[in-house]
Amino acid sequence: MFRRLIERMRGLRQAAPYLLRPANVDADRAKISIAQLDHHYSNKVVALKDVNLNVRSGEFVCLLGPSGCGKSTLLYALAGHVVPTGGRVAIDGKPIHGPGPDRLLMFQEAALFPWLTVRGNITFALAARGVPRAERRERANAFIQRVRLEGFADTLPHELSGGMKMRASLARALAVDPTVLLMDEPFGALDAQTRVHMQEMLQAIWLRSGKTVVFVTHDVQEALMLGTRVVLMAPRPGRVVEDLEIHLPMPRSLEDPSLDAMARDIRHRLRAAEGHAAETPPTEPVQRRTRTPSSLPRASVVSSR
Numbered sequence: 599m600f601r602r603l604i605e606r607m608r609g610l611r612q613a614a615p616y617l618l619r620p621a622n623v624d625a626d627r628a629k630i631s632i633a634q635l636d637h638h639y640s641n642k643v644v645a646l647k648d649v650n651l652n653v654r655s656g657e658f659v660c661l662l663g664p665s666g667c668g669k670s671t672l673l674y675a676l677a678g679h680v681v682p683t684g685g686r687v688a689i690d691g692k693p694i695h696g697p698g699p700d701r702l703l704m705f706q707e708a709a710l711f712p713w714l715t716v717r718g719n720i721t722f723a724l725a726a727r728g729v730p731r732a733e734r735r736e737r738a739n740a741f742i743q744r745v746r747l748e749g750f751a752d753t754l755p756h757e758l759s760g761g762m763k764m765r766a767s768l769a770r771a772l773a774v775d776p777t778v779l780l781m782d783e784p785f786g787a788l789d790a791q792t793r794v795h796m797q798e799m800l801q802a803i804w805l806r807s808g809k810t811v812v813f814v815t816h817d818v819q820e821a822l823m824l825g826t827r828v829v830l831m832a833p834r835p836g837r838v839v840e841d842l843e844i845h846l847p848m849p850r851s852l853e854d855p856s857l858d859a860m861a862r863d864i865r866h867r868l869r870a871a872e873g874h875a876a877e878t879p880p881t882e883p884v885q886r887r888t889r890t891p892s893s894l895p896r897a898s899v900v901s902s903r
């Protein structure tokens with residue numbers, strides 16, 4: 599009896615159902631609306647099947663799932679770099695027909711121009727977006743400060759650490775001011791400690807900026823640390839299996855025990871979606887891996903002009 603009570607309490611902690619609730623966003627009010635999206639690659643792989651997803655303005659949505667479940671394909675369809683074989687993707691009600699200045703895609707590689715300083719990389723991107731020369735330097739400085747790279751504005755990329763390069767890349771992305779930021783495992787190549795710093799910084803910046811962010815990750819903790827929502831995906835065919843709102847106050851901390859409980863719950867749901875539902879929720883961490891998108895330009899910030 600006593601043992602059963604303990605097991606039940608443990609189960610409740612693991613499920614943390616009150617912190618994860620199904621999302622329900624009306625397409626009419628969505629910043630991003632994705633309806634009945636399908637994508638088949640030429641090799642007949644069904645990367646996406648009947649994906650429906652609505653994202654409100656200012657949300658931070660994490661796409662989470664195992665390798666091959668179509669996370670990147672979905673992100674690239676939003677960026678306009680993949681033309682889906684079926685369905686609709688719209689931003690502010692307007693269908694996407696290709697890349698546009700309202701969206702910006704970031705990858706795992708910082709992809710700074712090596713011959714330009716941190717500030718030079720940012721002012722170059724601003725010039726490409728048509729920002730008047732007189733404004734560029736000031737705007738670059740403001741974002742350099744926001745990512746705490748003061749003192750490195752005149753430094754070349756090869757003199758920066760991996761985390762600093764990513765901060766410079768983030769400053770460049772924010773400086774051009776897209777309304778939607780699309781991030782494909784941007785911190786996947788960083789060491790664990792730098793990764794946590796980057797997550798904390800991104801969260802602080804996002805809380806101030808109110809940008810709409812769609813963020814791809816394999817890492818359950820990362821999704822729960824950053825997201826207002828987590829969209830669980832499964833492969834073969836790539837599809838959305840659950841769309842959950844995360845009801846945890848921000849700023850969040852990885853030390854928060856509720857985050858651990860939610861992570862166990864999410865891993866269990868992902869396994870169940872793949873048809874490997876275990877008796878007890880799994881506890882092993884999701885493996886990281888280095889990503890190099892081969893089918894896309896090797897740039898961290900792809901200007902969508």
Ligand SMILES: Nc1ncnc2c1ncn2[C@@H]1O[C@H](COP(=O)(O)OP(=O)(O)OP(=O)(O)O)[C@@H](O)[C@H]1O
Pocket residue numbers: 639640641643644645663664665666667668669670671672816836889893
């Ligand atoms: N250019 C391509 N041509 C053919 N098949 C592709 C192409 N890009 C992706 N695929 C296939 O489509 C499926 C979805 O790939 P996608 O990269 O979107 O998944 P993912 O969830 O982002 O995976 P990962 O986390 O490993 O990057 C996979 O089976 C993949 O092999």
